Amino acid sequence: MSLPPGVLFLINRIPQIFSPILTCYVILTALLRLSSSVQVSFWKKLLVSFIFQPLLVVIKVWYRDYMHMKEARGFGAESPPRYKHSKIGGLDIIQALSNQLEEGYIGDVFHDMMEREKSSTIIFRTLFEDRYVTADPEHIKAMLTTQFDNFNIGNSDFLGALLGNGIFTSDGDLWRFHRGIIRPFFNKGRITDFEIFERHTQVALDQATARLQEGVAVDMQDLFSRFTMDSSAEFLLGDDVRSLSAALPYPPSSPLYAKGGPHSSDAFTKDFRRAQDLVSERGQRGRNWPLWEFWKDEIKERRIQLTDYINPILERALERKRNKGEKNGGKEQKTREVKEVGSMLDYLVGQTEDKTLLLDTILGILLAGRDTTGCSLTFTLYMLAEHPSVLKKVREEIIEHLGLERSPTFDDMRKMKYLRAVINETLRLYPPVPTNIRVSVRSTVLPNKDPGQKGIFIPAGTQVTFIVLLMHRRKDLWGPDALEFDPDRWLDDRVKHYTSNPFIFVPFNAGARICLGQQFAYHATSYFIIRYLQRFSKITPPWVTT
Numbered sequence: 001m002s003l004p005p006g007v008l009f010l011i012n013r014i015p016q017i018f019s020p021i022l023t024c025y026v027i028l029t030a031l032l033r034l035s036s037s038v039q040v041s042f043w044k045k046l047l048v049s050f051i052f053q054p055l056l057v058v059i060k061v062w063y064r065d066y067m068h069m070k071e072a073r074g075f076g077a078e079s080p081p082r083y084k085h086s087k088i089g090g091l092d093i094i095q096a097l098s099n100q101l102e103e104g105y106i107g108d109v110f111h112d113m114m115e116r117e118k119s120s121t122i123i124f125r126t127l128f129e130d131r132y133v134t135a136d137p138e139h140i141k142a143m144l145t146t147q148f149d150n151f152n153i154g155n156s157d158f159l160g161a162l163l164g165n166g167i168f169t170s171d172g173d174l175w176r177f178h179r180g181i182i183r184p185f186f187n188k189g190r191i192t193d194f195e196i197f198e199r200h201t202q203v204a205l206d207q208a209t210a211r212l213q214e215g216v217a218v219d220m221q222d223l224f225s226r227f228t229m230d231s232s233a234e235f236l237l238g239d240d241v242r243s244l245s246a247a248l249p250y251p252p253s254s255p256l257y258a259k260g261g262p263h264s265s266d267a268f269t270k271d272f273r274r275a276q277d278l279v280s281e282r283g284q285r286g287r288n289w290p291l292w293e294f295w296k297d298e299i300k301e302r303r304i305q306l307t308d309y310i311n312p313i314l315e316r317a318l319e320r321k322r323n324k325g326e327k328n329g330g331k332e333q334k335t336r337e338v339k340e341v342g343s344m345l346d347y348l349v350g351q352t353e354d355k356t357l358l359l360d361t362i363l364g365i366l367l368a369g370r371d372t373t374g375c376s377l378t379f380t381l382y383m384l385a386e387h388p389s390v391l392k393k394v395r396e397e398i399i400e401h402l403g404l405e406r407s408p409t410f411d412d413m414r415k416m417k418y419l420r421a422v423i424n425e426t427l428r429l430y431p432p433v434p435t436n437i438r439v440s441v442r443s444t445v446l447p448n449k450d451p452g453q454k455g456i457f458i459p460a461g462t463q464v465t466f467i468v469l470l471m472h473r474r475k476d477l478w479g480p481d482a483l484e485f486d487p488d489r490w491l492d493d494r495v496k497h498y499t500s501n502p503f504i505f506v507p508f509n510a511g512a513r514i515c516l517g518q519q520f521a522y523h524a525t526s527y528f529i530i531r532y533l534q535r536f537s538k539i540t541p542p543w544v545t546t
C-alpha cells in the first residue's frame with residue numbers, strides 16, 4: 001500500500017516548508033534573549049517568522065541570481081535576453097502554455113516570446129525558476145554533439161514514470177548499456193527486409209479500398225495509427241496484433257458512425273495516447289504535478305494497463321527462447337547473429353531475461369517508433385492532398401521506377417529522390433518530435449554564432465527547451481519561403497541552406513543519441529506512400545467533397 005501522490009508530496013514538503021520558519025523562530029528568540037528587557041510571546045514570534053518567509057524567498061532568489069551573474073562573468077559569458085512576465089511567479093506564462101496545450105499550436109508561445117525579444121534564444125522565469133528556450137542551430141548542435149556530456153535527458157518524473165529506465169529515460173552508463181543492446185538490431189539486413197511492410201500495407205489498402213467502395217471517406221490518421229501499430233508490433237515483438245483487421249471507424253457524418261467494436265489494440269493505442277498526454281501535462285506542471293494528481297498517480301495506472309497488454313507477448317517470446325534453447329542444446333542464444341533472430345524482442349530475450357528491463361525497452365521503442373512514424377505518414381499524405389502538383393510529380397517518379405505493380409526494394413527507394421524530398425519537406429514543417437528538453441549537468445557556455453559576441457551562460461541544473469519546429473521554419477535559415485511546402489528546395493540551389501549547416505534540420509536529433517529508427521521510419525513511410533500511389537491516383541480531403 002503506498003500513499004496517494006498528493007499526500008506523499010505534502011509530507012515530503014513538511015521539512016521544506018517548516019524548517020525556514022523554525023530557523024527564523026530560533027534566530028528571533030536568540031536575538032530577543034540578547035536584549036533581555038523585551039518580552040515577546042510565543043505566538044507573536046511565530047507570526048513574525050511566518051511573515052518573514054516571502055522576504056526569505058526574495059533574498060534566496062536574489063542571492064542565486066547574484067551567484068549566477070558572478071559565475072557568468074567568470075566564464076566571460078552572459079545571459080540571453082529575458083522575457084519579462086507580467087504576473088507574479090510568471091503565472092501569465094504558465095497560463096499561456098497551458099492554453100496552448102488545450103487549443104493553440106505547438107511552439108506558439110515561445111515563438112511570440114522570441115519575436116518580442118528579437119532573439120532565437122531566450123530565458124524566462126516561472127515559479128522562481130529560470131527556463132531557457134532555444135531555436136538556434138548552434139546551441140542545439142552544442143547540446144547534442146560538442147557538449148553532449150554537459151547535458152542530460154533528466155525527465156524521470158515525467159516520461160520515466162511511463163517508460164521506466166529504458167533507453168529514452170536514462171543517461172550515462174545505463175543509457176550506453178541500452179543503446180549497446182538495441183543498436184545491433186538496426187543493422188542494414190534487418191531494416192531493409194520489407195516483407196513486414198508489404199503485408200500490412202496491403203491489408204491497410206484493402207481495408208481503405210473496401211471502405212471507399214461503400215462510398216465512405218477513410219480516416220487516414222486512424223489507418224496509419226493501425227498500420228504503424230501492426231508493423232512495429234511485428235518488427236519489435238514478433239506478434240501480429242492485427243489492429244488493421246478490426247473494423248475501421250466510420251466518419252461522424254455516417255449513420256454507421258458508432259459501428260466497429262473496440263479491438264484490444266484500440267484499447268492499447270488509446271491507453272498509450274492518454275499516457276503520452278498525461279506525460280506532457282505533467283511536464284507543464286513541473287515538480288508540483290502531485291497537486292494535480294492528488295489521489296492517484298495517473299501515469300502509473302496507464303503503465304499497469306500497458307504492462308497487462310505487453311506481458312503475454314513477453315511470455316510468448318521467453319517461451320520461444322526456451323523451446324529453441326532445448327532444441328539446440330542450450331547455450332547458443334548469446335552468440336547468435338542478429339540476422340537469424342526474428343523480432344527485436346526475440347533478440348532482446350537472448351540478451352536478458354529481466355522482465356522489467358525488457359518491458360521498459362519495449363515500451364520505449366514502441367513509443368519512439370509507432371506514433372512518430374504514424375505522424376510523419378499522416379502529414380505526408382496531408383501535404384500531398386493539399387498540393388496536387390506535388391502528388392502528380394511523386395506519382396510519376398514511382399511509376400517511372402516501378403510501374404503500378406512492382407514492390408520497391410531498398411535500391412529503388414534510394415533512387416527515388418523526389419519522394420525522399422517530399423518526406424524531408426514534411427519532416428521539416430511538421431517534425432513528429434517538435435520540442436525536446438535537455439538539463440545541464442554543470443555550468444557551461446553555449447557558443448554565440450556571432451564571434452564578436454559573448455557566449456550564452458547556462459547554470460548547472462537548468463532546463464533548456466529546444467524547439468526544432470521553430471528552427472525548421474526560420475526565414476533567416478531557410479530563405480523567405482521557409483513557411484511554404486516545397487519539396488524542390490531539397491533538390492535545387494536552396495539545398496545549400498541545409499548542406500552548409502546540417503544542424504538546421506534535425507527531425508531525428510543528432511550526435512550520440514541520434515534516432516536509431518531513422519532508416520526504419522523513412523522506409524516505412526516511403527513504402528506506404530509508394531504502394532498507396534500505385535493503387536490510388538488522388539487524395540480528396542473530405543472538406544472538398546462535402
Ligand code: HEM
Pocket residue numbers: 167168179182365368369370372373376431432433436437507508509512513514515516517518520521
Ligand atoms: C519519423 C519517425 C521518427 C522520428 C521523427 C523520430 C525522432 C527521434 C528523436 C528526435 C529522438 C531523440 C530523442 C532524444 O534524445 O531526446 C529519437 C530517438 C530514438 N528513436 Fe526515433 N524517431 C522516429 C522513428 C523511430 C522508429 C521507427 C524507431 C524504432 C523502431 C525509433 C527508435 C528510436 C530510439 C531507440 C531512440 C533513442 C536513441 C537514444 O536515446 O540513444 N525512432 N527519435
Ligand SMILES: *[C@@H]1O[C@H](CO)[C@@H](O)[C@H](O)[C@H]1NC(C)=O
Pocket residue numbers: 417418420421424490491
Ligand atoms: C533528407 O534529409 C536527410 C537528413 O535527415 C539527408 O541526409 C538527405 O540528403 C535528404 N534527402 C533529400 C533528397 O533531400
